[in-house]
Amino acid sequence: MTAAASIWLVGCGNMGGAMLRRWIASGTAPSSITVIDPYAPKVPRGVRLVAEVPEGAPDVLVLAIKPQQLGSLPRLKAKLLVSILAGVEEATLAARFDADAVVRAMPNLPVDIAKGVVALHTESSDADARAVAHGLMAPLGLVEWIEREDQFHVVTALSGSGPGFIYRLIEALADAGTALGLPADQAQRFAIATVEGAAALAEKSDASPATLADRVASPGGTTRAGLNVLDHDNALKRLIHETLDAAAKRSAELAEAARG
Template structure:
């Protein structure tokens, strides 16, 4: 299909659960006109005031943009209902469904894959983006949708999407686990559990905020707080021994990436 211009036209959001709902709330909070959006789900959905919600596709004018936010396994139900509809832009957040599959199932001017993570709900997420299209208007429209969600970046090579999903998509789960482990380790040294939990959370939150503000990378920051012969260095030596932490996290990301690849293969069948 040839690309049509895209901008601030009608947007259909198909699926509005945890992720679709979080994205929609951020878009509206960032100033998107609610009247621009039609949410389509099979059952009831809570949508911001002024947003139209339907349980079947509307019969009125074609949307400029369709955002797919149902489960990947729902593509087989949703795609046939979109036959004959040709949005200028199709944005999919379906994990594991590649852009070739999307383009084959839905006739859109441009197809964009987006992989948001959970903190988009508070505008501090990460959204990885990929498209074969280099149309400046397409990219600008997608960036305008991604900006209210937090940090966003285009991925040059779609084959890296599963790895990026493992790092940024699953990353919040790994970080939550780390915070819990830090608290449990403190507890093991005798700190009351509730206090250890508060200290661990505030330590990770403050350190992350500091790393964001710093003009050097986290590895340098770690070395700066760890003076030779000091206690932080003694602890870092445990994490660094034989690359223990990097090895563990590489195995962690690799397992998540492998599962993403398996699910992608299942979605193509």
């Protein structure tokens, strides 16, 4: 991680805790991190845990609370503010806090095993701030900058909410396998391993997912019979488009509420 003398992490729930564990595992000194959370979560040894905002100002202030909790915070100061609050725009954060630079980030839950996706955006031209933000997120998985802030609605739907959609797919695969005769626990293991292996192969292959699907599907074979169901009238693509569209619209609604 690009060095930061001090980091304050406001909120240490599922996502905040996952990021914290990865920072420590990647070599960040625990003594450089202060967690501010009134619910006294378990934190790694050496990390300072406080219930209320202490005096002073950190180099990096990371907001990992729920968007509706934003109003309960005082006007904090920091050189760099990094926010993972869904729907809360940079202009809102800049008006609410005293920070030299504001960076929005959208991580997803697999950051806990360094397999996350993190989208970043800032209007700041400060190269150092961008480098620190990128370095902070690098241990969490794939990190990429997006061009426009309004693209966060799509990112939220695709990678932020995406793990939830994939878990539903795994559940559906396992349920179908069980209905067709496999023991439930075995069907679930097969479903999880199949999704994991297919994703790993897609990551390493130069071929597109569409090409990989066709490679699995021999003419007249079992895979083709199943794909014919998914591909009929673009059934699967339409369902996923509607799913992401609903999530993206909800992200936009949250942004509107935070703006107001």
